[in-house]
Amino acid sequence: MVKSELEKLGLEYRSIDLGMVELLKPITPMQRSELDRNLLGSGLELMEDKKSILIEKIKALIIHMIHFSDELPQVNNSDYISEKIGYDYIYLSNLFSEVKGITLQQFIIIHKIEKVKELLLYDELNLTEIAYRLHYSSVGHLSSQFKKITGLTPTFYKQIKNKRRENLEDI
Structure with a gap:
């Protein structure tokens, strides 16, 4: 385009x-x-404002990293973002929080949970495999973040989506 x-x-x-x-x-x-x-x-x-451009680069990098890469980087997120964008992570994190009103880590978590929801719906991976793929330390940690963001457990979320799919098929 x-x-x-x-x-x-x-x-x-x-x-x-x-x-x-x-x-x-x-x-x-x-x-x-x-x-x-x-x-x-x-x-x-x-956009010509350097801060806005930097924020958009950060957002695009995170979205690509989580939603479009086959595997997340093996280094921690802060090192990866800093290396790819070419700025100190603390500067990027402070700028992101100032402009977007949420922390960089919260933005990453929100997108990881969106990816978890997507993977749950595909029904190709179990929760342990999803946790491993998205670099969660445990299924419990993934479930805790999922519930904090969505208000539901991953299992309940999947049940609701499956029920809706069944109801649509019955129509």
């Missing part, structure tokens, strides 16, 4: 990665305005 908009406007770029575009030449105000308008039509926006 972004690539095609850049090409439509004749803008040459070096790279597009994690929502960041590195242009080869400066962009004119008219090109910027047209690019902004075209991207907004697709639900995207141009």
Whole structure:
């Protein structure tokens, strides 16, 4: 999407990665305005504020790490995020909390629980395998975080979803 908009406007770029575009030449105000308008039509926006860009990079990295990677990194989250983004983790964590109103760790937990919900619905892995895959120290720890976020145990959540599926099939 972004690539095609850049090409439509004749803008040459070096790279597009994690929502960041590195242009080869400066962009004119008219090109910027047209690019902004075209991207907004697709639900995207141009950002120039360095803090906002950094927050979006962090969010994209975490979402990719949890939802789209086959396996989570073997290093701890703070080292991984710091290495990939290129900033000290404490700085990133403080900035994230200041801008988003939740801690970076809370954001990670929320996305891990969303992944747990998804894996429970696929019914291919048991809770022990899910806990291992998402680097939880134990099934109990996973269950505790799951209940804290959703208000339900993983088993009860799965039962509710299965019941709803059965009810839809009966219609």
